[in-house]
Amino acid sequence: MKQVIEGSHAISEAVKLARVEVVSGYPITPQTHIIEAISEHCASGEMKAKFIPVESEHSAMAAVVGAASTGVRTFTATSSHGLALMHEMLHWAAGARLPIVLGEVNRALGPGWNIWMDQSDSLAQRDTGWIQLYCENGQEALDTTLFAFRLAELVNLPVMVVIDAFFVSHTFEPVDIPEQCLVDDFLPSYAPRIALDPDNPFSLFQMAPPAVYMEMRENMHQAMEHTLDIYNAVEDEFAVIFHRRYGMIEEINCQNADIILVTTGSTTSTARQVQMDLEKQGERFGILKIKTFRPFPGKLIARALKNARKVAVLDRNFSFGSGGIFAQEIKGALQPLNHGPVVFNYIAGLGGRDITPEIISEVYFKTRDRQAPPAGCEWLGMNAQAHK
Amino acid sequence: MESQTVVKEKPEIQRLTNNVSLYISKSHESSRINKTGSWRFARPVYENKTAPCSAACPAGNYIPEVVMRLTNGDVRGAYRSIIKENPFPATCGRVCFHTCETACNRKGQDQAVAIRCLERYVGDRAMAEDFPLDAPSVPATGKKVAILGAGPAGLCAAYFLTRLGIACDIFESTDRAGGVMQWGIPAHRLPKPVLNHEIDNILNLGINIHYNHILDETFFSRAQDDFDGVFISPGLTIPLTMGIDGEAHVKEGLQLLMDIQRGIVPPQKGRVAVIGGGNTAIDVARSIKRLGADPIIVYRRRKQDMPAFEEEILEAQKEGVEIRELKSPVAVEKTARGFELKVVSMTPVAEKGTDGRTRVIPVDDTMETMEFKDIYSGIGASLHGAWQPAEPDLKTTFANIKFDLKDIPFVYGGDCVNPVQSVTHAIASGKEAAIALGVFFKNGINKLEETLNSCRVGLGDALSMEIYLKGKRKDNASHVVTESQINRDYFTAVPRIDPGHMMPETAVTTFDEVEKTFTDTEAMKEANRCYQCGFCNECENCRIFCPEISITRQNGRKVIDLDYCKGCGVCSVECPRNAITMEEEK
Numbered sequence: 001m002k003q004v005i006e007g008s009h010a011i012s013e014a015v016k017l018a019r020v021e022v023v024s025g026y027p028i029t030p031q032t033h034i035i036e037a038i039s040e041h042c043a044s045g046e047m048k049a050k051f052i053p054v055e056s057e058h059s060a061m062a063a064v065v066g067a068a069s070t071g072v073r074t075f076t077a078t079s080s081h082g083l084a085l086m087h088e089m090l091h092w093a094a095g096a097r098l099p100i101v102l103g104e105v106n107r108a109l110g111p112g113w114n115i116w117m118d119q120s121d122s123l124a125q126r127d128t129g130w131i132q133l134y135c136e137n138g139q140e141a142l143d144t145t146l147f148a149f150r151l152a153e154l155v156n157l158p159v160m161v162v163i164d165a166f167f168v169s170h171t172f173e174p175v176d177i178p179e180q181c182l183v184d185d186f187l188p189s190y191a192p193r194i195a196l197d198p199d200n201p202f203s204l205f206q207m208a209p210p211a212v213y214m215e216m217r218e219n220m221h222q223a224m225e226h227t228l229d230i231y232n233a234v235e236d237e238f239a240v241i242f243h244r245r246y247g248m249i250e251e252i253n254c255q256n257a258d259i260i261l262v263t264t265g266s267t268t269s270t271a272r273q274v275q276m277d278l279e280k281q282g283e284r285f286g287i288l289k290i291k292t293f294r295p296f297p298g299k300l301i302a303r304a305l306k307n308a309r310k311v312a313v314l315d316r317n318f319s320f321g322s323g324g325i326f327a328q329e330i331k332g333a334l335q336p337l338n339h340g341p342v343v344f345n346y347i348a349g350l351g352g353r354d355i356t357p358e359i360i361s362e363v364y365f366k367t368r369d370r371q372a373p374p375a376g377c378e379w380l381g382m383n384a385q386a387h388k
Numbered sequence: 389m390e391s392q393t394v395v396k397e398k399p400e401i402q403r404l405t406n407n408v409s410l411y412i413s414k415s416h417e418s419s420r421i422n423k424t425g426s427w428r429f430a431r432p433v434y435e436n437k438t439a440p441c442s443a444a445c446p447a448g449n450y451i452p453e454v455v456m457r458l459t460n461g462d463v464r465g466a467y468r469s470i471i472k473e474n475p476f477p478a479t480c481g482r483v484c485f486h487t488c489e490t491a492c493n494r495k496g497q498d499q500a501v502a503i504r505c506l507e508r509y510v511g512d513r514a515m516a517e518d519f520p521l522d523a524p525s526v527p528a529t530g531k532k533v534a535i536l537g538a539g540p541a542g543l544c545a546a547y548f549l550t551r552l553g554i555a556c557d558i559f560e561s562t563d564r565a566g567g568v569m570q571w572g573i574p575a576h577r578l579p580k581p582v583l584n585h586e587i588d589n590i591l592n593l594g595i596n597i598h599y600n601h602i603l604d605e606t607f608f609s610r611a612q613d614d615f616d617g618v619f620i621s622p623g624l625t626i627p628l629t630m631g632i633d634g635e636a637h638v639k640e641g642l643q644l645l646m647d648i649q650r651g652i653v654p655p656q657k658g659r660v661a662v663i664g665g666g667n668t669a670i671d672v673a674r675s676i677k678r679l680g681a682d683p684i685i686v687y688r689r690r691k692q693d694m695p696a697f698e699e700e701i702l703e704a705q706k707e708g709v710e711i712r713e714l715k716s717p718v719a720v721e722k723t724a725r726g727f728e729l730k731v732v733s734m735t736p737v738a739e740k741g742t743d744g745r746t747r748v749i750p751v752d753d754t755m756e757t758m759e760f761k762d763i764y765s766g767i768g769a770s771l772h773g774a775w776q777p778a779e780p781d782l783k784t785t786f787a788n789i790k791f792d793l794k795d796i797p798f799v800y801g802g803d804c805v806n807p808v809q810s811v812t813h814a815i816a817s818g819k820e821a822a823i824a825l826g827v828f829f830k831n832g833i834n835k836l837e838e839t840l841n842s843c844r845v846g847l848g849d850a851l852s853m854e855i856y857l858k859g860k861r862k863d864n865a866s867h868v869v870t871e872s873q874i875n876r877d878y879f880t881a882v883p884r885i886d887p888g889h890m891m892p893e894t895a896v897t898t899f900d901e902v903e904k905t906f907t908d909t910e911a912m913k914e915a916n917r918c919y920q921c922g923f924c925n926e927c928e929n930c931r932i933f934c935p936e937i938s939i940t941r942q943n944g945r946k947v948i949d950l951d952y953c954k955g956c957g958v959c960s961v962e963c964p965r966n967a968i969t970m971e972e973e974k
Contacts, residue, residue, distance in 0.1 A: 097412050154406045193410055203419040205412065212413070219411035226408050233404055 002176050007168035008033035010138040010175050011077070011103045011161065014145035016047050017183040018101075020075045022067035024052040024060040029115045030165040031079040031105040038075070057082035061089035061100075068098035069204060071195025073149060077103030079165070080121045084109065087125065090158075094129025094220065096205050099152030099159070099190075101145065102130070106265070106316075107165045108351040116352020117165040119264070119317035123293070123325045129220050131159040131227060132293040134264045138173040143244055144291075146178075150187050151234055155223045165352065167266040178242055186241045224295040231292070248297040250289040251304050253279065257286025259367050260308040260341070262330060264290050267314060267355050274360040285364055290326065298333035305334060308341045312367040314360070315377070316349045323347075323377040344370075345377035353381060420952070424936055428955030428973060432930075432948060435969040436864045437922030438846030441488035441503055443868045446788075446808075446816040447474040448850035450861060451488060451503055452923030458506065458915040459925075467514045470507065471523045472854045474815055475547045475590050476540065478515055478582045481508025482903070483573055484812045485697045493871045493921055499884040501918045508887075509906040515582065521589040524857055525551035531829050534559060534615040536603055539567020540811045541621035541802030543587060544818025546595045548853055549619075552826040555594075557615070559601040565591070567623050568803075569811060571646045572668065574675050575899040580649070603774075612795055616829065619821045620777070621802030624769040624809065630663070634720035637727055638663070641672035641766035648675055648899070656681030658761035661729055663687075663717055665694035669766030670701060673709045677896045681761065683709050688716035688734055689748050703902065706892045714748060718755065726761040771804045784833070786840060787849035788817035791824055793833055799824060816850060823856050869921035869966045878929075878964035885914045924967040930959035 005013070012034050015023065023042065025035035041047035052063045057078045064074040078086060083104060093100050108118035122132060133148060135141040141163045148159035163169055196204065208216055231248055239245040250268075252275060254260055263271050268289040278285045288304050288311075290297075305311050311334070315324025322328065327345035334340040344367045349355040359381050366378070441451045450469055457465035470477045484504055492500035513519075531554045535542045538560035546556040564570050565587045569578060591597055601607075603622075611618050627640045641662060647654070656679040662672045665687040673683035685704075687694060691713045694701060705711065715731040722728075732755055734748035741747045777790050777800035784791035790800040801817035803809045820840065827839045843855045846868045854861040888904040889895070895902045906914065931939040931946060938952035939959060960968040 095412075097410055154404055155408045156406065156410055191406075193406060194412070194414065201418075202414060202416045204414050206415060206419060206422075208413050212411075216411050216413075219409060223408050230404055233402075237403060 002174045004172050005138065005175050005177075006033065006170055006172050007138040007141050007163050008105070008170065009037055010142035011145050011163070012037035012041070013175075013177055014142045015075045015101075015103075016041050017178065017180060018073065018075075018146055018149045018187055019184075019189070020047070020049050020149075021072040022050045022052065022064060022074045023047075023076065024054055024063035024067075024074075025076050026054055026057050026060050026078070026082060028057070028079045028082040030107055030169045031077050031082065031103065033169065034077040034103045034105070057086040058089055061086045061093060061102075064100050065089060065093050065096060065098060068093070068100050069096065069196050071190070071192030073153075073190045074098075075101050075103070077105070079105040080107035080109055080115075083121045083125060087128070090125055090128040090130060092205075093158045095216070097156040097220070097223070099149070099156060101148045101152055102158065102160045103145065104160045104162045105165050105169045106162055114351040115165070117167055117316070118350050118352065119162075119315075119325070120350075122160060122162050123317050125160070126294065126325070129157065129224075130294060131155075131157050131224070132162060133159060134162045134291055134293060135168065136266055136268050136289065137168060138171070138175040139244070140246060141168060142175055142177065143238070143242065143246070146183060146187060147234065147238055149190075150237070151227065151231070153190055154230060154234065155227050156193060157220070157223050157227065162265070164266045182241050186238060228295050228297055246291055248290075248292040249300055249304060250291065252287040252289070254286040254288055254304050255307065256284060257307075258284040258309045259364060260286040260288050260305055260311050261360065261363060262288045262290060262305075262311060262313040262326060264293075264316070264326065267316065267349065267360075270355060270357055271314075271360050274357045274364070277357075278361070278364060283364065283368070293326075293329075296329055296333070298329075301330060301333045302337055302340070305330070305341055306337055310344060310367050311341045312344045312346060312363050314346050314348060314355070314363055316355070318347055318350065327377065342372060344373040346380050347377050348380040355381075423951050424954040425938075425949075425951045428950070428953060430955045430957065430970045430972050431950065431953060432955070432957065432959050432968045433971050434924060434946065434948075434967065436924055436967055437867045437869050438864060439921035439923060440491040440493055440868050440870075441501075441921075443846030443848045443850065444487040444491035445845075446487065446810070446812045446850055447480070447819065448816070448845040448852045449473050449488070449507070450852070450854065452918070452920040452925075453861075454510065455501075455506065455915050455918040456920055456923060456925040458510070458911065459918075461912070463510060463513045464517075464519055466510045467519050468523070470510055471521055472859070473819075473852060475521060475523075475544065476511075476586050476811070476815060477507050478511025479569060479578060479586055480812055480815070481505065481511045482578050482582070482901075483569070485810060487812075493869065493874055493919055494917060496871045497876060497879060498881045502884055502887070502914050503918075505885075505887050505906055506911060506915055509911040511582075511586070512905045515585050521593065523551060523853075524859065526553045526857070528555070529553040529829060531555065531616045531825075532557070532614070533617045533619060533825060534611045535619045535621070537561075537567060537621040537623055537802065538565035538597060539621055539623045539802055540569055540814035541818040541821070542567070542619065543590050544815045545619045545621065545801065545821045546818075547590045547593065548819050548822030549825060550593045550595060551853070552822060554822075554825065554829070556596070558595060558597040559603060559607070560597060560599050561601060561603060563599045565597060565599075567814075571649055572642065572671065574645060574648065574671050576674065576678065576895065576902050577671070579901050615796065617797045617799065617825050619799045619801060619818075619825070620775060620804075621800070621814070621817065621821075622772060622775040622804060624771055624803045626770050626772055627765065628767050628770055630717060630765065630767065632717055632719050634722070637720045637722055638763045638765045641668055641764040642769060644672060644764060645675060653679060655679055656762065658682065658726070659684060659759070661686050661758065661760040661763040662766050663763065664766035664768070665689060665696060666766065666768055667696045667700060668768055670696045670704050670709075672764050672766040674704050674707060675899075676764070677707055677709060678899055684758075684760070685709060685711045686715050686717060686729065686731065686758070687711065687713050689746070690714060690736060693746060703889075707896045708892070712758075715756070715758075716748070716750065720763060723759070726759060727763050729758045729760060729763055730755045731758060732756070775800075775804060777804060784836065786820055786824065786837075787851075788813060788820045789824060791828075791836065797825060797828055819851050819853060823851060823853070826856070864922075865969070867922070873966040874919050874921060875962065875964045879919060882913075882917050884917065885910050920965050922966050924963075925965070927964065929962045929964060930968060933958050933962040
């Protein structure tokens with residue numbers, strides 16, 4: 001049944017439907033609504049879950065790591081500085097191969113203090129061994145959260161479900177909330193491969209000396225590769241029941257495009273409108289939406305982009321001293337192609353600044369009208385006097 | 389605009405299973421093969437320390453243990469803890485000036501724990517339920533000691549000597565035991581049935597007491613033959629004089645207090661002066677108020693210099709006792725209406741006297757005349773000349789006794805020796821005398837100093853009978869726990885509980901007791917405010933917090949498994965009361 005709810009509650013509804021057994025969390029804007037709604041569901045008995053209040057995000061992740069080690073389905077959510085504080089335990093969750101799902105609301109890091117949309121927080125956790133799935137809207141957030149539990153439990157890797165601060169987290173949209181029986185069909189109760197059991201004691205995650213550590217890391221990489229292999233099959237399972245699928249990437253008019261804009265998250269929705277308008281004007285413009293950042297579907301992306309002349313990557317993040325993070329990854333993915341497209345990198349929308357249709361048009365026309373990208377990347381929508 | 393592809397057909401799918409290879413560290417071996425104890429460079433040691441209250445108590449009461457038993461609801465146990473060190477809980481719980489509370493670490497957080505009121509509660513419960521005075525003791529040694537004076541020092545000497553297996557005969561010049569507790573302290577502070585209950589408990593241990601006994605030369609020569617030692621605690625019985633004109637018109641306050649105890653209650657009227665600033669002056673003034681007059685305390689120094697206990701001064705003022713400070717009496721004259729007290733006004737000067745107190749000098753020669761119906765002195769008393777203790781050499785002068793070895797030991801104690809004249813110091817003196825005689829009989833004079841010092845509480849003057857008798861308390865470290873060594877995270881601010889007092893308007897019409905005793909609930913609440921500094925009360929924090937799970941409980945005792953304790957010190961930090969010490973590994 002469709003209900004008008006905010007993106008945060010799309011995630012908390014999914015957590016409830018997923019019959020999560022242990023939730024821990026610490027409030028931080030703009031994530032708080034997720035954990036707040038879940039704590040209310042736990043208190044009212046609507047969710048038969050243990051909610052563990054803690055004093056920090058580091059402890060929140062530690063609590064769900066402990067809980068997941070006993071073989072129960074777990075969830076936590078955070079944002080920005082909270083995710084940064086959780087960093088150490090993110091490595092732990094992944095290295096322990098625990099299928100924890102984390103609701104992550106993209107927010108900038110301070111100082112200057114900023115509570116608004118920016119991907120720097122989640123992208124800084126790129127190498128922790130977590131699957132990262134970026135969502136465009138409330139419906140995708142709900143669906144991806146359900147999907148994340150299934151995926152995580154199939155590959156024994158933790159999954160981060162990422163939504164944009166405010167643009168998704170606090171925006172009310174009609175969202176189809178599925179029936180519990182359908183969710184139960186898609187998401188069977190969790191059958192852990194390993195679970196601590198006092199009746200059969202063993203120790204987990206102890207020291208891994210040089211003789212085994214590399215194999216363990218390679219094994220995690222194999223699980224990431226395996227994720228790419230089975231992703232479509234898991235989506236098949238999802239689609240059979242819910243009649244929706246998103247793909248690791250989504251191609252919009254890519255086959256006919258000279259120029260393809262690469263987007264993530266809610267910017268994609270704005271870009272869809274601009275693309276339709278420009279196509280009517282005869283421009284050969286396509287969009288590639290990237291949903292899975294880890295594992296990075298490089299081959300799929302290269303195949304989608306290979307026929308374009310130019311690729312414009314719009315990064316809502318920045319790696320100081322280098323450039324946009326998605327652009328770096330895409331350049332890497334295109335490297336095996338002979339005569340692949342030229343990559344233009346644009347930076348926009350940091351710290352919650354709007355990415356308007358005008359900015360997306362600007363991206364398109366600047367890319368169309370130049371033979372080659374300027375050195376480095378270009379910052380768009382800047383206030384001229386601001387830093388003079 | 390739909391962002392998602394809608395699937396029309398329902399494809400045939402094979403449900404996936406988790407067949408990903410999973411390479412993680414997992415072992416069915418016990419992780420106990422990893423002996424984390426080898427990382428340790430410091431080890432935790434359970435070590436009870438000395439609470440500041442215990443160190444400050446002249447009688448050496450083991451206050452944290454008393455409170456621990458109270459918080460466990462074990463009032464009988466709490467009583468047993470007290471009587472190991474002090475047979476007068478109901479009495480001290482009323483009249484002690486509680487140096488323990490002054491030293492209390494809790495003051496830094498809110499207010500000191502009402503230790504005196506808790507002691508009284510235990511004493512009152514013991515009286516109501518007739519708990520026996522059954523502290524640990526040793527078998528009879530065949531030794532006999534004569535005790536001169538049945539005041540708190542004499543009674544306590546008898547109590548502790550009896551416990552050391554030494555027979556006692558007390559010789560008392562009046563017809564009742566108790567000394568200043570019986571004759572000096574008015575009933576509104578210390579009801580006599582309470583005092584007599586505790587005295588009877590002591591005498592019933594098999595102590596002979598001889599009342600109305602004349603203590604003269606003959607007695608002394610006989611004592612040498614009949615006893616192995618003598619304890620002399622005559623108290624201060626000779627009222628001090630001021631040496632002013634017309635002093636013969638001034639009545640003795642101490643005599644008034646004694647008369648009241650004997651049922652002689654001369655009704656008083658009008659303004660009555662009480663000269664002095666000590667507890668006697670306050671007791672006299674408050675008694676006069678109860679007899680119907682308006683007492684005015686005339687004191688030559690400032691109010692803050694009064695040696696009387698602050699609480700007593702406040703209580704007196706609440707009851708309407710006026711205090712005229714900085715007035716020094718110079719003469720008394722009888723008039724038709726009563727008496728005239730001539731005083732000069734005094735003023736403090738910067739230089740201190742030899743006793744360390746602020747000196748006062750007359751402002752000028754101007755004499756002021758005050759009119760009174762009656763004038764009482766309450767300036768204290770001195771020792772009867774017959775009892776002046778010989779000055780033994782320094783080696784045998786201890787905190788609260790003088791030990792004079794002639795053919796047999798003559799030990800002087802109580803007010804005639806003590807630096808502070810209080811019931812609690814008298815108790816300390818009796819205990820010190822008993823232990824000193826015990827040591828002397830067993831090991832001779834040379835062992836005296838060493839043994840006494842080994843029984844001190846926290847390196848202070850107070851002695852512990854439990855330590856002397858080699859009880860568990862002997863293992864306690866002498867370190868006195870400071871405020872900063874308490875983990876305040878475990879203690880929330882809770883206001884101190886006041887036991888309540890009779891309304892002053894009612895109090896002055898009767899010699900009934902003014903202060904009330906704690907109810908069971910109040911006592912429990914107040915006991916729970918106590919940090920129990922340096923005292924393991926089995927709160928289990930150490931065991932709960934140990935990250936190596938190396939603290940276990942075996943046969944009711946906590947055991948630290950040093951194979952796994954990596955010396956992190958979490959137990960020591962999380963101990964709320966500083967009962968775990970980290971010791972460097974050698």
